[in-house]
Every structure is written in structure tokens, then in C-alpha cells.
Amino acid sequence: MYEIMTASEEADVTVVSSKGQIVIPQSIRKKLGIGPKTKLLIYGYNDAVIMKKLDVPDVLKDLERIYRNVDEKARKLGILSDEDVSDIVQESRRKRRSGRQS
Known part of the structure; x- marks a missing residue:
């Protein structure tokens, strides 16, 4: 099921580097179990960028x-x-x- 951000959660701001890279805030990486080499599905939707963690078998x-x-x-x-x-x-x-x- 989808989790909706609650009023107690704060949004983070990140900056796109000159190479097009972004930093996913540590709190989000921990919450979602995103570590080095984690694969993410990414796509644009209207004015949003949506990322989803992929569990690709090794x-x-x-x-x-x-x-x-x-x-x-x-x-x-x-x-x-x-x-x-x-x-x-x-x-x-x-x-x-x-x-x-x-």
C-alpha cells in the first residue's frame, strides 16, 4: 500500500549537481533501505520526478x-x-x- 506523508514529516530539499546528480536525504534512504548499488526506477510525471526502489535479484x-x-x-x-x-x-x-x- 502507499504511504502518505504525514503532517509530522518534513520535506527535504536537495540540489541537482552540475552532473545531474542528487542526494537522497539520509532519513529517506534509511526508511526505504536504499544503500549503495540499490537500483531505482525513475520517471517524470507532470512536474514531478518519481523514484521507486527495485529489488532486482542478484x-x-x-x-x-x-x-x-x-x-x-x-x-x-x-x-x-x-x-x-x-x-x-x-x-x-x-x-x-x-x-x-x-
């Missing part, structure tokens, strides 16, 4: 987890079939969608 971490799972299963069972590897990938995708990553 593909490299996903691949490393899949490789670990494949290696672990191969140590237990020996050579894996294409179907075995496909099953591991599908299981990893299901866990990522449900938020249960191993």
Missing part, C-alpha cells in the same frame, strides 16, 4: 548457488543427467520466488 549469486547445488549432488550421485541439472535449476527458481534461498 543473478551472479543465483548462479553460484545453483553451481554449489549441482556440485553437491554430483559428489553424492556421480555424473548428473541433463534432467537432474534442470531439476536443480527449477528448484532454485521456486525457492527464490518463495523467498527461501539456500
Whole structure:
């Protein structure tokens, strides 16, 4: 759901640098969990600039987890079939969608 700024919250003012950069105030970064490398969707609407935090999955971490799972299963069972590897990938995708990553 959308949060509406309350009367007790104060608006902050920031300045656009010569490179077109802005600083998002620390209080907002903390409230929204915005840190270094956080991806933001940004677009203009009438006279406003709207930014939304994106939760983009870390593909490299996903691949490393899949490789670990494949290696672990191969140590237990020996050579894996294409179907075995496909099953591991599908299981990893299901866990990522449900938020249960191993």
C-alpha cells in the first residue's frame, strides 16, 4: 500500500549537481533501505520526478548457488543427467520466488 506523508514529516530539499546528480536525504534512504548499488526506477510525471526502489535479484549469486547445488549432488550421485541439472535449476527458481534461498 502507499504511504502518505504525514503532517509530522518534513520535506527535504536537495540540489541537482552540475552532473545531474542528487542526494537522497539520509532519513529517506534509511526508511526505504536504499544503500549503495540499490537500483531505482525513475520517471517524470507532470512536474514531478518519481523514484521507486527495485529489488532486482542478484543473478551472479543465483548462479553460484545453483553451481554449489549441482556440485553437491554430483559428489553424492556421480555424473548428473541433463534432467537432474534442470531439476536443480527449477528448484532454485521456486525457492527464490518463495523467498527461501539456500
